[in-house]
Amino acid sequence: MLTLDDLREIMTTCGVEDGVDLYADITDVPMEDLGYDSLARLQIAALIKDRTAVAIADDKVLELETPRELLDFVNAPVGVA
Amino acid sequence: MTVVVTGLGVVAPTGADVEEYWANTLRGVSGIRPISRFDASTYQLRLAGEVVGFTATDHMSSRLTVQTDRWTHFGMVAAEEALKDAAALPLADTGISDYELAVVTASSSAGNEFGQGELGSLWSRGPQHVTTFQSIAWFYAATTGQISIRHGMRGPCGVLVSEQAGGLDAVGHARRVLRAGARLVVAGGGEAPLSPYAVVCQQANGLLSTGADPATGYLPFAADASGYVPGEGAGMAILEDEESARSRGVSRVYGRIAGYAATFDPRPDSGRGPTLGRAARLALADAGVDVTEVDAVFADAGGTPELDAAESAALRELFGPRGVPVTAPKVTTGRLYAGGGALDLVTALLAIRDQVIPPTPRVHPAAEHGLDLVGEQPRPARLRTVLVLARGFGGFNSAVVVTAP
Incomplete structure (x- = not known):
């Protein structure tokens, strides 16, 4: 189980863009708008895997555009995702 | 074509910007001191020109600092100072096309410290702990690339690698780029060679001072000259075609790059x-x-x-x-x-x-x-x-x- 706060911690270790508050309501804000380009999103996926053992394929992670989509994918019951 | 310098930027052991560096240079203040960035007691090299009190996040977001090396931080800060000094920020207001704006820097050892951190992760924690940022942080063109991205400079960018000659070679290449049609070039170089891994690499050249006294560690041309002390930082200059600079309203010119x-x-x-x-x-x-x-x-x-x-x-x-x-x-x-x-x-x-x-x-x-x-x-x-x-x-x-x- 990955919570939004877990994801916020992971995102923080990847750095925070000026003017972005990760503790605001970011659930549906596109990752690009939060300052995370494709490389940063691959790194976020690597850190998610380290924490949850859920692997997200490189091309898949770039399709998951918002924190909500990321969390839904990671937390989906095994076999459903 | 006459190539002129319209802006300057510095991060040095003796100054966080151009004027502080220049004032200390004229006063003969030295930034050479015992290495403090790591425990150097078992290294041949004991002295260095360290940039102390530099905090990258004072100048850019942590989103950028976590994916770039200290050497890139120096280069970005010096480049921004130089662009401001040339009255060229924001660049969009200069009327110059993105594709006529270029960045040419020199690097001798690139993102050593970043790379050392990643190697540490690799060997102590395993390959899955090497970050994706290693792919862009370590390599020689990283500083040029980050300056280019930050300021939207999409013209002919490049990096020169020729050790201490590189900073001048970058200026020579910037002049070529201007002659080929660019209108404004950030040109210069920087280095952050004071991580343990970087120091080990330098020790192999046999030219480093092994002295421990900052007052006598680096005395070129003296009878008892015994090697050099490395330092960190960056110097950047804004090079422009003189006519182009005048046409965008520049009135203050430092000098001409007359020969290379x-x-x-x-x-x-x-x-x-x-x-x-x-x-x-x-x-x-x-x-x-x-x-x-x-x-x-x-x-x-x-x-x-x-x-x-x-x-x-x-x-x-x-x-x-x-x-x-x-x-x-x-x-x-x-x-x-x-x-x-x-x-x-x-x-x-x-x-x-x-x-x-x-x-x-x-x-x-x-x-x-x-x-x-x-x-x-x-x-x-x-x-x-x-x-x-x-x-x-x-x-x-x-x-x-x-x-x-």
Whole structure:
């Protein structure tokens, strides 16, 4: 189980863009708008895997555009995702 | 085409910006001190010109700092200062197309510290812990790329790798880029060579000072010269075609890049000597300047008896014994590798601005060098033409001639 706060911690270790508050309501804000380009999103996926053992394929992670989509994918019951 | 310098930027062991660096340079303040960034007690190298009190996140977001090396932080900060100094920020207001804006920097060892951190993760925690950012942080073009991205400069960008000669080679290449149609170039270089891994690499060259006393660690041209001390930081300059600069309303010009040349030394066992003097002569010819017109020389100041002898011989051959004032303000910062020539160029332009040759504190040159070295005190002088020299380990020699606007 990955919570939004877990994801916020992971995102923080990847750095925070000026003017972005990760503790605001970011659930549906596109990752690009939060300052995370494709490389940063691959790194976020690597850190998610380290924490949850859920692997997200490189091309898949770039399709998951918002924190909500990321969390839904990671937390989906095994076999459903 | 006349290439002029319209802005300067510096991060140095002796100053966080151009004016602080220049004031300390004129006062002879040294930034060389015992290494404090890591425990260097078991290393041959004990001294360095460290940039202390630099916090990258004061200048850019943590999103950027976590994916870039300290060397890139220095370069980005110096580039931004130079662009501001040239009244070129925001660049969109200059009226220059993105594709006529270029970045050309030099790097000698790139993102050492970042790479060391990733290697540490690899061997202590496993390959899955190497971050994706390693792919963009370590390599030589990273600083050029990040400056380009930050300011939307989409013209012909590049990076030069020729050790300490690189900072001048970047200026030479920036001039080519302007001649090919670019209108404004960020040109210069930087280095952050003071991580343990980087120091181990440098120790292999056998040229480093092993002294522990900051006052005597780096004394080029002295009878007891015993190697150089490395330093970290960056120097950047904004180069523009003079007409283009005037057309966008620039009124303050530091000087002209009048000449540039580079040579590469023959093999040491060839029986033919080093070619620093030829680089200087070619740069003067490129500038259309006679040796008698040179008002001051910024020496490479290698700091070993052999390197110093080669440089002083080249200067005597060009100018005659004690034929021109020579200075080496880098004794207060250490050698910044790719940042070194760039910092010297910035310093030479400030010297022209203020009509004063900065000092070479604590160095008493051996008589056999035949140098008129500007020693403890700055020397007021009529400065119209200044020659800047740089040598890179492995045989690189570069020379730039700058003239007053």
